[in-house]
Amino acid sequence: MSVSEIIRVAARGEGVTADGRHIPFAAPGDQVGEDGAITAGPHRAVPPCRHFPECGGCQLQHLDDAAYADFVRDRVVGALAAQGLASDVRPAIVSPPRTRRRATLHGERAGKQVLLGFAQAASHRVIDLAECHILAPELFALVAPLRALLAATLPTGRRADVHVALCDQGVDVVIKGLSADTLASAEALTGFARRQGLARLSLDDGLGAEPRWEPDEVTVTLGGVAVPLPPGAFLQATPEGEAVLVAAVQAIVGTPRTVADLFTGLGTFGLALGPQTRVYAAEAGREAILALKGAAARAGRALFADHRDLFRRPLSAEEAGRFDAIILDPPRAGARDQAAELAKATTPRIAYVSCNPSSFARDVKTMCEGGYVLDWVQPVGQFRWSTHVELVGCLSRWTDSPRAGNTIHRAAH
Structure with a gap:
C-alpha cells in the first residue's frame, strides 16, 4: 500500500498531500495511507481539550506550536501569491493558550x-x-x-x-x-x-x-487612555496579540506629526502613538467614535474623531496626502474603495492591519499598482488553534522604501 506525506495545512485546516489530497485533522509530516489511515509525524500534537475536534472554537489543536505558527505565516504567503505579490513575511507570533479576552x-x-x-x-x-x-x-x-x-x-x-x-x-x-x-x-x-x-x-x-x-x-485602557467601552464593542482578541499589532504599527509610522487612523474603532492604534502625534480618527460606529472622542478630550490628546462611513465616503487621495502616515484597520471585507484612493495618494507610509489575508492582498495589490511597495508583513495568531489569521503590512512609496527597485516586491503591472 502506498503512502503519502502531509506537506502543508490548507486554509480551512485540512492537511494536504503532495498529490493534492485534503485530509481532515492531519499534520505536516503525517503519513496517509490509501485507505485514509494516518500515521503520526513529528508535528502532530495531542489535543489538550476534551472537546476537540467537535467544538468549533478550535480547528488545529492537533498541530504542534511550530506547525501552527507555520500555518499562520503560510496563509499570508499564499494570499499574497494569489495576487502576484511577494514580500518579507516574518515568522508568525502566536498568542499563548488561555489568553482570549x-x-x-x-x-x-x-x-x-x-x-x-x-x-x-x-x-x-x-x-x-x-x-x-x-x-x-x-x-x-x-x-x-x-x-x-x-x-x-x-x-x-x-x-x-x-x-x-x-x-x-x-x-x-x-x-x-x-x-x-x-x-x-x-x-x-x-x-x-x-x-x-x-x-x-x-x-x-x-x-x-x-x-x-x-x-x-466600564472602560478599556488603550495607549494609556481609559476609553469607555460600549457593550459588545470590538476589542483585539488577546492583550498579547494587541501588543504585537501595536508595536508593528508604531514601527511602520514612527513618530509622525500627523496620522490618519482609518476604521479606528476605540482608538487602539491612534492612541498608542502618544501625545506628540496629531491624529485624525475615522469610524462609522457611532458609539465607538463618541467614546473615543470623549476619552481623547479628557486625556488632552490631539485627536479629531470623525463619525464617517469609509465604505460610503472613503478618505480621498488629496485628504490622505496631508498626513505623514496612514493606519488602515478595516473589517474582514477589507477596504476596496479606500485602497483605490490611497493608491493615488502621496502619503509616505501606510500601516495596514487586517484580519483577512485575502482581502488584505487584494487591497495591497491595488496600492502597489499605484506606486507603493509592500516592505514586510507581520502575521499574528491571536485566535490560537483556529484558522483565523491577522497581520500588519508595511507599505511605502518606492522612493521611501528600502525595497525600491526590487520588482519582485511589486504587483505585476
Whole structure:
C-alpha cells in the first residue's frame, strides 16, 4: 500500500498531500495511507481539550506550536501569491493558550438544563463547555454561573448569545435573546451580577444592549487612555496579540506629526502613538467614535474623531496626502474603495492591519499598482488553534522604501 506525506495545512485546516489530497485533522509530516489511515509525524500534537475536534472554537489543536505558527505565516504567503505579490513575511507570533479576552458563547435549553459554549463546527449544535484552553481564566470561570443563570431564566425553546469581555473593571457581559420584564427576573439578574463581581451586565432583546448593572463606568485602557467601552464593542482578541499589532504599527509610522487612523474603532492604534502625534480618527460606529472622542478630550490628546462611513465616503487621495502616515484597520471585507484612493495618494507610509489575508492582498495589490511597495508583513495568531489569521503590512512609496527597485516586491503591472 502506498503512502503519502502531509506537506502543508490548507486554509480551512485540512492537511494536504503532495498529490493534492485534503485530509481532515492531519499534520505536516503525517503519513496517509490509501485507505485514509494516518500515521503520526513529528508535528502532530495531542489535543489538550476534551472537546476537540467537535467544538468549533478550535480547528488545529492537533498541530504542534511550530506547525501552527507555520500555518499562520503560510496563509499570508499564499494570499499574497494569489495576487502576484511577494514580500518579507516574518515568522508568525502566536498568542499563548488561555489568553482570549473576548468571546461569544451560545446558550441553548435542553430540557431542564442549559448548554453553554461554542457551536460545533458547521453546525448549530452547542458544545457544553467543561473546559476551555483558549478563554482567559476570568472568562471561563463565569461559564458555570452563566449556565445556571440561563437555566433559571431562559424560556423553553429559546437560545441566547452571551458576549463576555475583559475590561479595566473586570468582566463585561452582554446577553442577547434574554429579557427581564418582571421585577423578579430583574432582581435575579442584578443579584447575579453583584455576586459574580461583574463590571457590567447588559441585555439585548433585539433593540440594542441595555445595561442592567454597571456600578462604575466600564472602560478599556488603550495607549494609556481609559476609553469607555460600549457593550459588545470590538476589542483585539488577546492583550498579547494587541501588543504585537501595536508595536508593528508604531514601527511602520514612527513618530509622525500627523496620522490618519482609518476604521479606528476605540482608538487602539491612534492612541498608542502618544501625545506628540496629531491624529485624525475615522469610524462609522457611532458609539465607538463618541467614546473615543470623549476619552481623547479628557486625556488632552490631539485627536479629531470623525463619525464617517469609509465604505460610503472613503478618505480621498488629496485628504490622505496631508498626513505623514496612514493606519488602515478595516473589517474582514477589507477596504476596496479606500485602497483605490490611497493608491493615488502621496502619503509616505501606510500601516495596514487586517484580519483577512485575502482581502488584505487584494487591497495591497491595488496600492502597489499605484506606486507603493509592500516592505514586510507581520502575521499574528491571536485566535490560537483556529484558522483565523491577522497581520500588519508595511507599505511605502518606492522612493521611501528600502525595497525600491526590487520588482519582485511589486504587483505585476
